[in-house]
Amino acid sequence: MSTLLGHYNYWIVIVLMMTGFYTVIARPNLVKKIIGLFIFQTSVFILFISMAKVEGGTAPIIEEGYSLYSNPLPHVLILTAIVVGLATTALGLALVVRIQEAYGTTNEDDIHVQDETD
Amino acid sequence: MQHLVDIVLLGLLMITGFAIVRMRSLLAVTMLTSIYSLFSALLFVVLDAVDVALTEAAIGAGISTILLLATVALTTEYEKVPSHRSLLPLLVVTLTGAALIYGTLDMPHYGDPNAPVHRHVAPDYIEDTPEEIGVPNVVTSVLASYRGYDTLGEVTVIFTAGVGVLALLGVHLRKRTEQPSDYHKLVVLRVIAKLFFPLILLFALYVLFHGDYGPGGGFQAGVIFATGFVLYALTHGLGNAERVIPPALLGILAAAGVLLYSAVGIEGMLLGGKFLEYNVLADDPVSGQHLGILLIETGVGITVAAVILIIYFGFVSRRPGGADAQDPS
């Protein structure tokens, strides 16, 4: 029981990660693939933040009356990663838009067919 | 109680994740993605990461949904059923997942105060921040001061991504201030937007300058600031928004933020310290730290806001029929 509760966060994170991974490798639509990457990315964020949590701790903003704080370092890494993630996702979506303009489709299978006939 | 909320939220996240994979309507998926990010922000609040939650809230509530909407509007609304159904992806995913779960068995339990993560540098950061930096928010002090190099790198990545979007999509200047075709229908929205627009910008500044004492900082402030302008563009037309903040200026601003950050670092070197050492910026080390953190957070905020606006303008000015269509198609 303690193993179950102690690892629950990590296991759900892995399930989410695999959900995103599956979307990336199994779905032919490029927008869907990027959304899969987004799910994957969020699961990594949750993994880091789960590891930063200290039982009985509080948010790492120092105040009188609190002595136990959660670990601030993963928070810093993930805070910047979220904004970087948005910027890189936007770059990916921009590529998808250009692919749509060049091929007239965002379906990976159709793009392969077009590439082969050329 | 915290555990219960944690478990329920993770369950909701998992269900939403499955639904996102299953649905074929990409607009529906976009909406579910925004709900997904709501849940993750809530989870960050429960896990004590208030700064992270603020960032996720600022991004997930507005700009990421809008970007996905714009992309779906420019591409297709429905995902095709894959022509071949193979079990290979499912097998790969199951095996990888099983291996990863096997790996977690050696990890310290969730919330364990003696986990290796909590024993290395984090206690020093928490203990030394009040004397060395003098700001209550440890996340800000680590972000801006202890790990300033890191953040400079991240800001550069964001800047590069903005340049990439600019190269891929470009920003088309509009000659005149066009009114949206449905201008008359948007009266209510315009009035409310006029009410909210200054408040959002004010709140962005609050988040920027209050970042030392509560959740907040340059990244969040930049996102909120940009979202305010997105609201303006949505309700008053892209042409008007581009007149308020010209795309050419945005490129300069995006670079200026990174330059401000680096300039603070070099200023420290010129005053006899190391790169990004703020202690030498003022007579007293703690006020030097305050000044340095404020300046680099401002730089971060400028870059983030400018890059997000570049991205937004790039997407919506791509073709009529997009999220901010000027002509009905």
Next chain:
Amino acid sequence: MLDILLDILSWILLLGGALFLLTGAIGVLRFPDFYSRLHAVSVCDTLGAGMVLLGLMLQGGLTLVTVKLMLIFYFMVFSGPTAVHALAEAAQVSGLDPVEDDREDG
């Protein structure tokens, strides 16, 4: 004495508000068509949210927290109806018609 009274009042408001939120959510699930579901949403936005926030304000006392709660309520009163207006407008423009037969289940 007054403290206890305020405490009890705030608990009543908090729980009552939470119940209204749940009612609104059930309405969103059960009502037959989109336009009637919008009404259920407004229960959440106004009554439920207002009561919960008021209850929390009584707990917060005269602090910055209460000011922030008041700001949240103020913004919610404006943004909730605006969002619902935008949605109803979008639905109407796209040609979605209200269901007039209340036996039909959505």
Next chain:
Amino acid sequence: MYAIATILILVAIAVGLVRAFRGPTLFDRVMAGNMIGTLTVLLVAVLGFMNGRPEFLDIALVYVLISFISTIAVLRVYVSRHDHADTD
């Protein structure tokens, strides 16, 4: 007490999520998302009080200020297009 309010709000979120899954139109999903947004704001506020550190209401404020913008974006996509079919 905060615990009971938290549980009630979580149940309301779950109920709203069912509507977001069921659709049937895009607008139902947006509406459900909107309602979950409101509930999230309140849950953040209640959780802040429950953990004894209610000063982190800024997160709730951010949501209230900017969450309706994406709803407006949906309207702007739809005023110029006239289809609402959203079946899976």
